């Protein structure tokens with residue numbers, strides 16, 4: 401099966417051909433750790449997690465290397481430490497852990513490598529040194545700047561011409577720059593700022609060089625896939641290409657550039673003043689991570705996504721139906737060797753998750769209709785394995801159905817519910833149907849649904 405991916409560099413969908421099938425390499429820009437990740441930060445994590453799973457399925461688990469960095473030196477972190485009084489290392493450690501916990505709760509696998517910027521400063525200094533000696537960078541007032549003029553292909557990824565780049569709000573104009581489009585590779589640090597000794601004095605790296613140096617160290621000078629949000633195309637990824645290509649004597653940096661679309665919340669750009677700034681951390685207090693994940697995957701990754709809480713509620717209900725189907729098929733699942741072909745084909749078509757999910761629904765319908773034990777067990781296994789490549793349906797169905805609503809800690813505990821069911825069973829045994837119906841209604845009023853099977857009663861929260 402051939403995977404096709406939309407390559408931002410060429411603006412077309414093309415066949416994915418890895419440099420080395422036994423070592424398929426992907427890098428995705430990770431978080432700057434100074435605050436909780438918001439749902440927009442989670443979108444690339446979940447999208448590229450599906451691609452990672454697809455690559456592992458296609459080339460074998462041991463033949464894919466996925467690197468996602470942690471940016472733990474950045475002016476945003478320094479500013480946050482000054483505002484809050486918390487030390488930089490406390491902020492970065494606490495935020496990195498929160499990020500990893502939140503992304504795990506969204507069902508994202510750990511990348512194979514999670515390099516921290518502060519542990520790769522030597523590589524950054526070496527790369528900057530190469531750029532200076534090759535005439536692609538220059539020192540000015542304690543800064544080292546990349547000379548955009550020295551790299552003729554600059555702008556190739558974003559398709560911007562020079563004037564548009566200079567006019568771009570994010571290009572910082574500074575007196576020491578030879579050209580306003582030049583960008584910082586290294587900058588001086590004050591005594592109270594984090595800094596490392598370098599040939600240009602004590603200082604710290606610019607953000608862009610971090611990814612170039614870390615990807616070089618872990619994936620080599622040329623690798624297969626580089627991903628991130630669309631907002632990183634310019635200037636971050638444009639600058640990464642310039643740095644890495646020039647530091648490696650003109651050899652190609654990345655073959656496939658992939659970018660996920662923008663995310664809005666409740667129809668608007670996320671902002672704290674509008675009340676639609678959703679951190680993953682807060683959403684997880686209200687909803688199961690798997691429902692948030694499914695909500696993200698129901699839109700194709702390149703499309704803009706309007707993320708709504710109603711959408712999570714709908715995804716939660718859909719997952720309830722899936723888990724009900726899995727629980728009701730009371731046979732042992734027979735897991736097939738391969739993910740269901742229509743699911744794989746959909747994902748191989750530029751990660752078409754909405755299409756893959758629609759096939760999961762078809763499998764669920766078939767499973768619900770199946771009567772033959774063998775067929776049920778095969779369909780159950782097929783649904784579970786196909787869910788797995790999307791990172792869903794991996795939980796114990798009973799546990800999901802009993803506990804999937806978060807935030808109702810003040811309601812009935814599992815033990816309370818079991819006790820009420822026991823009372824109801826006794827009432828039924830004594831033919832006291834008035835009591836048995838009352839208990840059923842009381843539970844229903846609390847959102848607990850009972851299902852009477854042969855000799856047993858199971859329950860789930862609505």
Ligand SMILES: [Zn+2]
Pocket residue numbers: 428429430611636
């Ligand atoms: Zn990056």
